[in-house]
Amino acid sequence: MAPTCAMRDGHNLEITSDAVDTVNAIKGKIWDAASEFDAGKDKSKFRQYVDACDRVKAFYAEQHAKQTVEYNIKVRVEFRNKKRARMSVWDAMEMLDTLVDESDPDTDLSQIEHLLQTAEAIRRDGKPEWMQVVGLTHDLGKLLHFFGSEGQWDVVGDTFVVGCKFSDKNIYPETFAANPDSYDPIYSTENGVYKPGCGLDNVMLSWGHDEYLYHVFKTQSTLPEEGLAMIRYHSFYPWHREGAYAHLMDSRDHKYLAAVRAFNPYDLYSKSDSPPKPSELKPYYQKLISKFFPEELDW
Numbered sequence: 621m622a623p624t625c626a627m628r629d630g631h632n633l634e635i636t637s638d639a640v641d642t643v644n645a646i647k648g649k650i651w652d653a654a655s656e657f658d659a660g661k662d663k664s665k666f667r668q669y670v671d672a673c674d675r676v677k678a679f680y681a682e683q684h685a686k687q688t689v690e691y692n693i694k695v696r697v698e699f700r701n702k703k704r705a706r707m708s709v710w711d712a713m714e715m716l717d718t719l720v721d722e723s724d725p726d727t728d729l730s731q732i733e734h735l736l737q738t739a740e741a742i743r744r745d746g747k748p749e750w751m752q753v754v755g756l757t758h759d760l761g762k763l764l765h766f767f768g769s770e771g772q773w774d775v776v777g778d779t780f781v782v783g784c785k786f787s788d789k790n791i792y793p794e795t796f797a798a799n800p801d802s803y804d805p806i807y808s809t810e811n812g813v814y815k816p817g818c819g820l821d822n823v824m825l826s827w828g829h830d831e832y833l834y835h836v837f838k839t840q841s842t843l844p845e846e847g848l849a850m851i852r853y854h855s856f857y858p859w860h861r862e863g864a865y866a867h868l869m870d871s872r873d874h875k876y877l878a879a880v881r882a883f884n885p886y887d888l889y890s891k892s893d894s895p896p897k898p899s900e901l902k903p904y905y906q907k908l909i910s911k912f913f914p915e916e917l918d919w
């Protein structure tokens with residue numbers, strides 16, 4: 621008998637193998653075509669941390685020293701117990717506009733411009749609307765900066781796993797020497813507090829804009845799981861670019877890795893595109909936003 625899927629209205633939809641093949645073929649196309657956009661970019665110009673300015677180096681020195689297991693547990697408890705703000709997605713984008721990201725060696729543009737650049741690059745490549753919306757919103761978690769973060773070190777920058785050995789695939793790996801967890805008898809081991817293959821959903825990533833936004837959108841948007849994964853892991857460069865932490869992945873994470881890798885070029889390489897004009901693009905994106913989000917969200 622063919623497998624079935626329970627629909628919201630109570631009836632069971634039969635999933636024929638034809639239907640599964642069609643869905644997989646479409647999904648495959650979405651990811652395969654992802655390389656079109658970055659083909660003309662000189663990739664050696666991005667993420668040059670050896671030559672980065674002092675602002676970026678100081679940022680990571682602080683972040684790597686302070687993102688401990690203890691801090692990460694504390695901030696998650698606070699996150700659950702706090703009401704921050706209620707506003708629309710577009711208002712959130714405008715609120716973010718004054719933030720200049722200290723961790724980023726590749727752009728001095730405002731955050732609203734970066735979000736629109738990312739979304740526009742995805743749109744130009746003919747990707748689905750949900751992915752355009754992911755591009756448009758993926759950095760909105762940086763709002764944490766206005767909601768009582770301790771600085772930028774707990775908001776922006778690449779993410780990494782806490783609770784096990786800090787990977788050498790992180791940028792400036794030597795700066796983890798200032799993190800007390802580097803000397804903890806459990807947290808400093810290969811698996812630390814985790815079981816191999818436990819899945820990234822069960823792993824604590826350094827707290828910042830990705831994890832925060834993932835939780836906000838998980839319950840307040842209709843974005844597909846791949847879209848939520850793009851948001852949750854987009855700063856997890858040691859994993860999606862360098863292949864670190866593979867021993868903690870489960871089978872679902874392989875699917876998510878493909879999604880995050882498909883998204884990354886739009887986020888990173890669109891930073892060299894010409895600055896977009898928010899007022900011109902607003903009507904198009906307002907309409908898209910309304911397809912995936914309620915009028916206002918709890919942030």
Ligand SMILES: O[C@H]1[C@H](O)[C@@H](O)[C@H](O)[C@@H](O)[C@H]1O
Pocket residue numbers: 721723724725759776777778779854855856857
């Ligand atoms: O400096 C950047 C910036 O903070 C991005 O928003 C983040 O996603 C990247 O991982 C990071 O390298």
Ligand SMILES: [Fe+2]
Pocket residue numbers: 758759829854855
């Ligand atoms: Fe980001």
Ligand SMILES: [Fe+2]
Pocket residue numbers: 734758759887
């Ligand atoms: Fe970004």
